[in-house]
Amino acid sequence: MIKYAILGLLHYKDMHGYRIKEHIEQNFGHMWSINYGQIYPNLKKLYEDGLISMTEMNQNGEKGPTRKLYSITGKGKKEFSRWLEESPEKPMLLRDPFLMRFVFYGFGDNNRFDEIIDNQVKRYENDLKRRIKNLKKWNKNSIYVRLIAELGINLNEMFITWLKHSKEEILKDISDNTGTEMKTGKRRIT
Amino acid sequence: MIKYAILGLLHYKDMHGYRIKEHIEQNFGHMWSINYGQIYPNLKKLYEDGLISMTEMNQNGEKGPTRKLYSITGKGKKEFSRWLEESPEKPMLLRDPFLMRFVFYGFGDNNRFDEIIDNQVKRYENDLKRRIKNLKKWNKNSIYVRLIAELGINLNEMFITWLKHSKEEILKDISDNTGTEMKTGKRRIT
DNA sequence: CAATATATATATAGAAAGTATATATTAAAA
DNA sequence: TTTTAATATATACTTTCTATATATATATTG
Numbered sequence: 001m002i003k004y005a006i007l008g009l010l011h012y013k014d015m016h017g018y019r020i021k022e023h024i025e026q027n028f029g030h031m032w033s034i035n036y037g038q039i040y041p042n043l044k045k046l047y048e049d050g051l052i053s054m055t056e057m058n059q060n061g062e063k064g065p066t067r068k069l070y071s072i073t074g075k076g077k078k079e080f081s082r083w084l085e086e087s088p089e090k091p092m093l094l095r096d097p098f099l100m101r102f103v104f105y106g107f108g109d110n111n112r113f114d115e116i117i118d119n120q121v122k123r124y125e126n127d128l129k130r131r132i133k134n135l136k137k138w139n140k141n142s143i144y145v146r147l148i149a150e151l152g153i154n155l156n157e158m159f160i161t162w163l164k165h166s167k168e169e170i171l172k173d174i175s176d177n178t179g180t181e182m183k184t185g186k187r188r189i190t
Numbered sequence: 191m192i193k194y195a196i197l198g199l200l201h202y203k204d205m206h207g208y209r210i211k212e213h214i215e216q217n218f219g220h221m222w223s224i225n226y227g228q229i230y231p232n233l234k235k236l237y238e239d240g241l242i243s244m245t246e247m248n249q250n251g252e253k254g255p256t257r258k259l260y261s262i263t264g265k266g267k268k269e270f271s272r273w274l275e276e277s278p279e280k281p282m283l284l285r286d287p288f289l290m291r292f293v294f295y296g297f298g299d300n301n302r303f304d305e306i307i308d309n310q311v312k313r314y315e316n317d318l319k320r321r322i323k324n325l326k327k328w329n330k331n332s333i334y335v336r337l338i339a340e341l342g343i344n345l346n347e348m349f350i351t352w353l354k355h356s357k358e359e360i361l362k363d364i365s366d367n368t369g370t371e372m373k374t375g376k377r378r379i380t
Numbered sequence: 381c382a383a384t385a386t387a388t389a390t391a392t393a394g395a396a397a398g399t400a401t402a403t404a405t406t407a408a409a410a
Numbered sequence: 411t412t413t414t415a416a417t418a419t420a421t422a423c424t425t426t427c428t429a430t431a432t433a434t435a436t437a438t439t440g
Contacts, residue, residue, distance in 0.1 A: 064388030254417030
């Protein structure tokens with residue numbers, strides 16, 4: 001996927017590796033993060049496959065060694081379009097690091113349960129605040145990025161509502177089953 | 191993370207590799223998928239680190255070669271608890287294969303846009319149907335799994351609403367900018 | 381002006397996650 | 411009795427992600 005994402009950025013404009021990372025941080029910060037260890041090997045592969053071309057540029061005035069400026073080729077545009085219309089794989093809910101923990105909370109310490117859930121609610125709330133604050137920034141970008149930013153806000157609101165409701169449900173379940181041993185959350189994952 | 195997820199399953203009950211995969215498919219199907227190439231190397235690592243113990247079992251009556259039955263150790267339970275209370279990493283919105291494509295739709299063919307969006311709405315709707323149908327099944331499981339299943343339904347409903355709204359916004363944007371060249375979606379990713 | 385710090389830029393090693401396939405054993409079927 | 415199917419483990423390979431090493435040109439400082 002990253003291969004195509006990089007191709008997409010080069011579809012927008014010619015860039016070298018360092019600039020790609022900078023661009024992602026400035027234009028997709030908190031929605032997407034990338035590392036040089038993903039960028040450079042992918043650029044190399046895309047170049048070898050003829051999906052991008054390269055020219056070395058010795059810059060004037062600015063710091064640093066020579067840049068390798070990459071451009072998308074005709075073949076690259078074609079391959080990118082193909083990917084764009086391909087039907088995307090379904091994301092798995094439990095690949096979310098919080099949700100993966102959540103399914104196992106039955107094995108945790110009930111005394112610390114409140115604290116852990118409340119901390120996660122706080123994390124979602126901070127995230128929501130940041131996203132609302134940044135909404136103006138996204139408005140200046142592509143309509144597509146702005147719509148994703150709106151989705152992020154909807155998601156945060158939903159997660160907060162869901163998690164607060166879940167906390168109540170779980171506390172009710174814990175108090176219902178106190179002492180019965182056979183029906184605790186711990187025993188019912190199956 | 192998978193290391194801990196496997197540890198969590200063994201916290202519930204002793205299992206061998208093959209059974210772990212079966213268990214995940216039956217109890218977390220469509221929320222989580224796993225592969226033998228993730229299970230066996232992780233079991234090996236967990237065993238080497240003393241987080242689980244192993245006994246070889248030659249089964250009677252049932253098919254197949256000897257099983258390696260794994261159990262969580264005291265050390266394993268302690269390490270699992272530590273992980274459970276650790277603060278989880280934030281998931282990145284654009285790691286979703288559909289959303290990653292979505293931000294680049296400005297580079298696609300406007301004539302095919304409707305079709306692509308409508309197909310994705312259909313995917314979300316089918317997913318929603320399946321999740322509602324399976325809700326009874328999750329009710330028999332742990333309360334935590336049931337709550338995640340409810341979250342899945344909320345998510346699907348939200349995505350459908352968001353995507354239908356987004357489609358209208360984008361169509362409006364496309365018709366507003368037709369012919370102006372300078373302000374099309376294509377040019378405004380930045 | 382020489383030494384050093386800083387920003388720019390690329391490259392690669394290594395861990396973790398995910399896909400695909402090879403190999404072996406036993407019970408049941410043909 | 412040979413083949414098929416289910417059970418079970420193992421490993422090779424790819425992709426994703428994290429961390430760090432290396433190099434260069436400009437700016438800064440003594």
